[in-house]
Amino acid sequence: MRIELLNNPNYLNKTIIRLPQKKCEFDTIALKDIKDNVCACCGRKLISASTYQKFWTEITLPLKTAIQGNWFEKVKNCLPDTLNYLGEMSEKFPNKSFDFIFSNPENFEDLRSVIQDDMHYSGKNYANNNDWFAQVKKYTYVLRSFSRKHLQPASVIIENMKPFVESLDSLKKGIYEYFREKVFQYPDKSLLEIIREPDEATENIINTRLMIDERASVRDFHFNNVKELICSKAPELKEKAEEIERIANMKYQRNLEQSNTRYLVKEIYKEFLNDYDLNDLQDKIMSELDQIPKSYRSPESFLSYARISYTDAAIIESIINGAMASEDHIIPVSDGGKNYFDNIIVLCRKCNKERGNTPYTDYLDYNEQMPYFVNEQLQTVCKKILNGELNPKYREYPLKVVPKIVAVSEGKIFPDISEYVKESRKRNNTALINLQNLLLYPENEENIRAKIEEERHFSRQLDYFEKWQNEQQ
Numbered sequence: 215m216r217i218e219l220l221n222n223p224n225y226l227n228k229t230i231i232r233l234p235q236k237k238c239e240f241d242t243i244a245l246k247d248i249k250d251n252v253c254a255c256c257g258r259k260l261i262s263a264s265t266y267q268k269f270w271t272e273i274t275l276p277l278k279t280a281i282q283g284n285w286f287e288k289v290k291n292c293l294p295d296t297l298n299y300l301g302e303m304s305e306k307f308p309n310k311s312f313d314f315i316f317s318n319p320e321n322f323e324d325l326r327s328v329i330q331d332d333m334h335y336s337g338k339n340y341a342n343n344n345d346w347f348a349q350v351k352k353y354t355y356v357l358r359s360f361s362r363k364h365l366q367p368a369s370v371i372i373e374n375m376k377p378f379v380e381s382l383d384s385l386k387k388g389i390y391e392y393f394r395e396k397v398f399q400y401p402d403k404s405l406l407e408i409i410r411e412p413d414e415a416t417e418n419i420i421n422t423r424l425m426i427d428e429r430a431s432v433r434d435f436h437f438n439n440v441k442e443l444i445c446s447k448a449p450e451l452k453e454k455a456e457e458i459e460r461i462a463n464m465k466y467q468r469n470l471e472q473s474n475t476r477y478l479v480k481e482i483y484k485e486f487l488n489d490y491d492l493n494d495l496q497d498k499i500m501s502e503l504d505q506i507p508k509s510y511r512s513p514e515s516f517l518s519y520a521r522i523s524y525t526d527a528a529i530i531e532s533i534i535n536g537a538m539a540s541e542d543h544i545i546p547v548s549d550g551g552k553n554y555f556d557n558i559i560v561l562c563r564k565c566n567k568e569r570g571n572t573p574y575t576d577y578l579d580y581n582e583q584m585p586y587f588v589n590e591q592l593q594t595v596c597k598k599i600l601n602g603e604l605n606p607k608y609r610e611y612p613l614k615v616v617p618k619i620v621a622v623s624e625g626k627i628f629p630d631i632s633e634y635v636k637e638s639r640k641r642n643n644t645a646l647i648n649l650q651n652l653l654l655y656p657e658n659e660e661n662i663r664a665k666i667e668e669e670r671h672f673s674r675q676l677d678y679f680e681k682w683q684n685e686q687q
């Protein structure tokens with residue numbers, strides 16, 4: 215019965231939506247770009263592909279460095295001319311990164327045609343443009359990957375990130391250094407484990423915060439002494455003294471360099487004392503100012519810093535542990551599985567690699583939790599669809615993917631999306647009634663009819679699903 219349904223062209227083929235090959239236009243986004251998703255195999259929180267990319271796009275290492283470092287060695291055999299071409303481009307733009315050079319459409323077209331030739335000579339011909347474009351995307355992705363070496367295992371990554379560190383901003387550089395140290399300190403732990411260790415990172419943050427508070431109070435104490443010294447000698451200058459204190463305080467809060475803040479503040483006070491003929495106070499005031507701790511950062515700014523470092527830590531961790539979202543073909547491409555969204559669930563890279571082409575029936579033998587996590591992933595996606603966070607085209611996704619995954623796992627994985635179906639049915643009925651009513655005002659008739667057709671189509675999908683669901687019982 216199940217197989218019949220899957221083979222039913224009305225059910226599967228008629229309305230198939232191709233996954234976008236190009237990076238998400240407004241229209242739809244790729245499944246692996248869905249935020250807050252969990253891996254359908256291990257339940258780990260996934261880093262969406264776009265978050266991951268955001269991190270990488272800040273890296274501006276010159277292509278030349280990658281060429282000179284022989285980072286493309288692995289593609290040398292399949293793309294020899296491409297490699298030569300990249301070499302030429304790196305000479306032509308010695309200080310520019312891969313991304314920068316090929317964000318220029320002309321350069322990208324050239325790259326495309328070189329890769330095309332390379333592939334032609336290697337005996338691969340692609341019947342149509344889409345396949346061809348997908349291949350180019352794949353190869354440019356591979357090139358980027360190798361240049362970034364993010365496919366390397368574990369703590370090797372931290373080492374391999376070294377050349378990139380110079381191109382990170384100072385905040386990220388600091389985070390990198392922090393984690394590098396920790397990785398060496400705890401070679402057996404993942405970075406996330408290190409962060410979660412309550413007596414490590416948390417205590418560190420608390421201590422630093424206390425220290426910051428303490429410093430702030432020390433600073434206030436000395437500024438207050440300065441003010442009292444001035445007022446004891448010239449009470450009429452109280453307001454002026456407060457004004458100067460405010461300026462000096464800001465120097466401490468805003469000056470990121472911090473090394474010369476004390477010098478600047480002392481100069482401000484020297485001028486002030488000179489202007490009001492209070493030079494005999496100078497020694498005492500300078501000695502107060504000397505006792506103010508050199509660096510100062512507000513607790514707020516520190517905490518926001520901690521938040522940023524946590525996000526980055528998660529990303530760095532994802533590079534190390536492979537928690538980046540990737541699309542897994544339920545029926546492997548090698549077994550004729552299609553690259554359509556009803557054949558895809560999202561796994562972390564690690565699980566995706568582990569599973570390879572193993573059929574789910576076998577894979578489940580050593581991953582007993584999978585049924586639970588597949589369900590969790592679908593609940594996340596369903597919730598996002600209902601909340602309007604995904605393109606309406608995704609409405610059909612759960613309806614199509616569930617029967618497929620039930621079929622390939624021989625019923626061992628059986629996600630429960632009945633609530634989703636119920637809510638969707640309700641909304642679909644309301645939408646159809648509303649649209650029919652709108653037809654009474656025929657200004658936009660064509661549009662409305664198209665929308666009605668969309669809703670009817672979705673209604674049929676719901677029918678198929680419910681029919682299937684009943685047959686399962």
Ligand SMILES: [Zn+2]
Pocket residue numbers: 253254255256257258561562563564565566
């Ligand atoms: Zn996983």
